[in-house]
Amino acid sequence: MTEHRGTTLVAGAMGIVGRAVLEQLAAEGRSAIGLSRRSPDFHSDARFIALDLLDRDACAAALTGIEDVTHLVYAAVNEKPEITRGWTDPGHVATNLAMLSNLVEVVEERAPKLRHITLMQGTKAYGIHMGPFRLPAREDDPRYMTPNFYYDQQDWLTARQQGKDWHWTVMRPQLVCGYALGSPMNIIAGVGAYAAICRELGLPLRFPGGEPRTIELTDGALLARSISWAGESVNARNTIFNVTNGDVFVFAHFWRRIAAHFAMPTDVPHPHSLARSMVDKEAIWQRIVERHSLKPTTLAELVPSWSFIDYSMGYGSRPNDVILSTIRIRQAGFADCLDSEEMFLGWLTRLQSEGVLPR
Secondary structure (H helix, E strand, O other), rough: OHHHHOEEEOOOOOOOOOOHHHHHHHOOOOEEEEEEEEOOOOOOOOOOEEEEOOOOOHHHHOOOOOOOOEEEOOOOOOOOOOHHHOOOOOOHHHHHHHHHHHHHHHHHOOOOOOOEEEEEEEHHOOOOOOOOOOOOEOOOOOOOOOHHHHHHHHHHHHHHHHHOOOEEEEEEEEOOOOOOOOOOHHHHHHHHHHHHHHOOOOOOOOOOOOOOEEEEEEHHHHHHHHHHHHOOOOOOEEEEEEOOOOOEEEHHHHHHHHHOOOOOOOOOOOOOHHHHHOOHHHHHHHHHHOOOOOOOOOOOHOOOOHHHHHHHOOOOOOOOOOOOOOOHHHHHHOOOOOOOHHHHHHHHHHHOOOOOOOO
């Protein structure tokens, strides 16, 4: 099977999506090459290449021996320090477009067997960062006001593909959950660290987000399976797909289960900015790490962006529901689903079992 399906190049291999894709490929017995600026902090049979995608010459120099690459999964992203504010920065568009074009151009030159490119997007394609949008969002909905690097990357890739032997698929998940240290958009690590700090301070675990809103989650492992499927399915060629767990999720309603998971009392919600309240909590986190013999990480390494956690739980924004239609991908042949609440608790348990969060 490995020989028949070739080798997959995974850009952004240290992120939630990239790591999940590598695990999925390993489970399928497929060959993989991971690209990341950081060295891997986990065991993998994949070959890793340290690479800054913004450096075109470095891409050309580093990407050798990739003649057998048949698939490219592009899950790399460059985020501004203030993530949510950076989403409307024109410079953000230029940076992320350059990363994609640098890599694809070199891969096309060096990998004559290339058959498929998967490009990751998300709900910013529907303008979630700008306000409410039509529900449920469908893949052929009109675009929203730019700047938005999703649009530029997709337009560039579509134009590049004309007359080529390879095809593309765009995946649009909602709030991806999984395992990755150092990821700027890791809601699981953020919630777990917040709970651990509250317990260390002797506080109940109060919900810090805004008014209840209905959203969807996407399990990283489920997303990885959909990416694997798309790379081989004729129904996925040159197509955009929303992909979620298949149910709906309300953080405020789920909060008591999170408190129970950590054996903590809860209380009335306390809407506040974690980006502000976590600024001075590094010493407390180090105390937790030492007491529970956790992996030696700083709080900033575990949760690089508390503003993203605020955003995800609806603090400081209107309680806009965010629902995506997933009928297209189900009709095309991918219909995996799972319970989002059980998934969330499962990822918290994994972070605990691997010594990232206290039990």
